[in-house]
Amino acid sequence: MTALLEIKQNIKRFYGQYEVYILPVLKFVLAFAYFLWINSNMGYMKQLDNIFVVLILALVCSILPVSVMMFLGFALMIGHCYAVGIETAGFMLLLILLMLILFLRFSRSQNLAMILTPLSFGFGVPALMPIGAGLLGSALSALPAGCGVVIYYFIRFVHAQSAALSDPAAEITEKLKLISDGLVHNWAMWITVIAFVVVILFVNLLRTRAFDYAWRIAVIAGGVIYILVILAGDFCLSITVAMVPMILSTVISVLAGFVLEFFVFGGDYSRTEHLEYEDDEYYYYVKAVPKASVATSERSIKKINAEPVKEEKKEDNVVSFSDDVFPEKNEMHTVKMPDMVSENTVSEKPQGLDKIDFEKQLEESLKDL
Numbered sequence: 001m002t003a004l005l006e007i008k009q010n011i012k013r014f015y016g017q018y019e020v021y022i023l024p025v026l027k028f029v030l031a032f033a034y035f036l037w038i039n040s041n042m043g044y045m046k047q048l049d050n051i052f053v054v055l056i057l058a059l060v061c062s063i064l065p066v067s068v069m070m071f072l073g074f075a076l077m078i079g080h081c082y083a084v085g086i087e088t089a090g091f092m093l094l095l096i097l098l099m100l101i102l103f104l105r106f107s108r109s110q111n112l113a114m115i116l117t118p119l120s121f122g123f124g125v126p127a128l129m130p131i132g133a134g135l136l137g138s139a140l141s142a143l144p145a146g147c148g149v150v151i152y153y154f155i156r157f158v159h160a161q162s163a164a165l166s167d168p169a170a171e172i173t174e175k176l177k178l179i180s181d182g183l184v185h186n187w188a189m190w191i192t193v194i195a196f197v198v199v200i201l202f203v204n205l206l207r208t209r210a211f212d213y214a215w216r217i218a219v220i221a222g223g224v225i226y227i228l229v230i231l232a233g234d235f236c237l238s239i240t241v242a243m244v245p246m247i248l249s250t251v252i253s254v255l256a257g258f259v260l261e262f263f264v265f266g267g268d269y270s271r272t273e274h275l276e277y278e279d280d281e282y283y284y285y286v287k288a289v290p291k292a293s294v295a296t297s298e299r300s301i302k303k304i305n306a307e308p309v310k311e312e313k314k315e316d317n318v319v320s321f322s323d324d325v326f327p328e329k330n331e332m333h334t335v336k337m338p339d340m341v342s343e344n345t346v347s348e349k350p351q352g353l354d355k356i357d358f359e360k361q362l363e364e365s366l367k368d369l
Contacts, residue, residue, distance in 0.1 A: 005294040008263055024062040031061035031069050034115050037122050038076045041155050044083035044162065048076055066112050073115065077151070081158060084166045087175040088158060095154065095183075103143040110141040117148025117196075118155070124245075128253035130196045131222040134203025135215065135260055142200040146193045153189035157182045188241075191233030199226050210287055212269045219257035223250045268292040 015022055035054045043049040057076075061069040074096050082089035104111055113133050120129035129148075133141040158165065161182065165175055183189075199222045206218035227250055234241045267289040277284035 002294050004262070005266075005292060008266065009293065011263070027066070027069070028058050028062035030115065031072075032058040033119060034069065034073055035076060037119060038073060038080070038155075041122075041159055042077065042080035044080045048079050066115070067108070070111055070114055077155070084158060084162055085175060087172050088165050088179065091176065091179045092154070095150070099147045099150070103147055107140040107143045110137050111144045113137065113141045114144035114148045114151075117145050118152045121152050125249050125253050125256070126192070127199070127223060127226045127250040128256050130199035130226065131203055131219055131253055131257045132260060134200045134218065134222060135207055135257065136264065137200075137204070139201055139204050141204075142197045145196045145200060149189060149193045149196055150183075153186055153192070154183060157186065187233070187237045188239050191230065191237065191239060194233075195226050195229035198229060212272070215261040215265050215267075216258065219254055219261060222257070223254040226250055226253075266292045 032054060035057055039049045039054065047053075057072055061072065078089050078092050078096070081092040104114065110133075113129065116132075117129050120126050129145060133145055157179075161178060164170065164178060202225055203218045203222040206221055207215055211217075227247060230241055230246060231243075233239050234243075268291065269289060271290050273288040273290075275284075275286040275288060277286065
C-alpha cells in the first residue's frame, strides 16, 4: 500500500509540474481516438475517412476547449451520413440540434461525457462511463451521457441499414420512416439510456454522502444497478442481451472505479475526526477525513569542488635603476612602490586654505564698493 501511495504522489507531483504540456497531449489522444472511432464505424465519405484529416483535427482540438471536439465530431457524423443519403444527413442534423437545444446547453461543463460514452462502448466497458461520471462529475452529466447513448445506437443503425438508406430507388418518405422507426423502436437503446441515467444519479448521490467509504459503496452500487436495469429490460421487453460479457464488462468497470477512487479521493477513514464548532448563530458539526499519504524524501544533489583554491602571492612592485642611468653611482638603487595605486588621486588641500576668513574678505569688498 505504501508503494501505491508513493506512485500516486509522484504522479500527482509530475502532473502538477508539467500540466501545461500534459493536458494538450491528453486532449490530442482523446480527440484522435474519438474521430478514429467515428471513421471506423461510418467511413462512408472517403475524403473524411483519412488518417491525415484525423490527425489535423486532433491537433486543433488539443489547443481548444473540449466543446470544439464535440462539434467537430458532429460535423464528421453529418458528413458521413450525407455520403449515405441526404435524408440520413438531415435526420442526423435534426437529432443533434434537438440534443443541443433541449439537453446539452444545460450541461456545458459536463459535455465531456458526450464524447466518452461512445468510446466506452467501443472499448467494451459501457458501465464504466456512468460510474466514472457519477464519481467525478455532477448529476448534470446524465444529460450528455444519455445523448451519447442515442448517438451510439443511431450510428449502429445507420451502419446496419446503409444499403437500404443509400438505395436511389427508394423514396424519401420510406427512408425517413425507416430511420425514425429504427430510432424510436430501438428498445435496447432506451433501456441503456435509463441504465446510464439511473447509475449516474445514484452513484453521485451516494458519493456525496457523509458516511464512511461512500465512494467505494457508490462504485459497487452503480455496477449492481446497471446489471439489474439491463436484466429488467431483458425480461420485460424481450431484449436479447449477452449476459456473460455484460457481467464481465461491469466487473471490469467496477474495478476501474476503485482505481479512480484511489487516485482521485483516497481518504483514510481510520483517522477520521469529528469536530464541533459554534458561533453566535450556528452549531457546526464537521467530519474530517484525512487523505491517505506517505512521507517521501526528496533528493538534493550538492556539488563539491575538490580542487583547492589557489592563493596567488602578491609581489611588491620594485623599480630598479641601473648604473647606465645614473653613472655617478655604482650601486643599484631600488625604490619600493605601493601595492595599489589608484588612477584618480585627490590633490592635497593647500595648507593656508583653512586660515582664510571668507566673511571678513566679503565685508571688506562691500565697504570698498
